Amino acid sequence: MHNTQTVFYEQFDDRTQQHEASSLGMWIFLATEIMFFGAVFTAYTVYRNLYTVAFETGSHLLNTPIGAFNTAVLIGSSLTMALAVHAAQTGKRKRLIAFLISTMILGGVFVGIKFFLEWTHDYHEGLAPGLHWTYAGPQSSHVAMFFVFYFVLTGIHATHMVVGEGIMAVLLVMAWRGKFSPERYNPVEMFGLYWHFVDIVWIFLFPLLYLLGAHF
C-alpha cells in the first residue's frame, strides 16, 4: 500500500465503495439496454402471435446448426471473458492479455459467421425484405415481417459485439502497458458485464429466431 492514490479516488471512502459505484453505474446502463432490446422483443411477441404460421415458416428458412454453433462460440467467449476478469483480479498480466485476445477472436468468429455465412446467404436467397425479397410461398408479406425482426434483432446484437471488439482493443492496449493490477481492474470487470449481457441477449435470440420453426 505504498501508493494509495491509484487504489481509489478521493470521492470514495474505500475500494469496496468505489467498486460498488462502478458496478451500479454499469448495471444502470445495462438496465437501459434491457429496455432497448425489450422494446423490440415486445414487438416481436405481438407480431409472432398475429402471424404465428408465417413466423414459423420464416424461422424454418434459417440455418439452425449454424445458429447453435454460434451460440456455443459466444458462450465460449463469455467463459474467456470471465477468465480474463479473473486474471485481472489476481494480477496475471500475460493471462489477461491471452484471454482478452481469445475473447476478441471468438467474438470475431461469431460476427464473421453472422455476416459471411448467414446474412450474405439470406440476401442471395432473396430473404432480405426491402433489399432483395423473392420468397413466393404463402403469406409472403408476413414471412417478410419475420425477416425484418431477424435482421433488426441480429443486426443490433452484432453492432453491440462490434462495439465490444473496439472496447476490448482499448483494454488490450491498457493491459499490455500494465495499467491493471489486483487493486485496479474495474475497466476489465465492467466491460465483462457488458460482454456477458450481449451473450444473454443472444441466449434469448437463438431460440426465438432459429428454433421457432425447427419442429416441422
Next chain:
Amino acid sequence: MSEHVAPLKLYFFVFISLLVLTLLTWRIAYIDLGRWNTVVMLVIAACKATLVGTFFMHLRWSASMVRLVLFAAIFWLVIMITLTIGDFFSRNKVSDAHPWQASTEVSQPLATATQR
C-alpha cells in the same frame, strides 16, 4: 464481499452447464410439443441467463443495490410486455363491437339533459 475472486473451477462448470442447456434446447426444438415448445425454450433460456448473470456477472457476490437495478429493469420489462399483449389480444374479444352505439336509448336522457 463485492470484490470476490471466484474459483476457476466454477467458471468451467458454468460453461459446461451452458453448453449442455444449449444442446438440450436445440434438440427439444425438433420435437413438436405444440405451444409448449416456446415455454420450454424460454424456461431453458431463462436458466442460461440466470447462470451467466449469477456467476459470470458476479451477481452472486454483488451488493443488493446492484441486484435491485436488475430487478427493476426486469419488472418494467414485464409491465411493458404484459400490458402490450393485454391490449393487442383483447381488442376483438368484446362480443359487441360497438357498445357505444348499442346503448343509444340509455344515453338519450343524458344527451337531452346536456342540451338543456
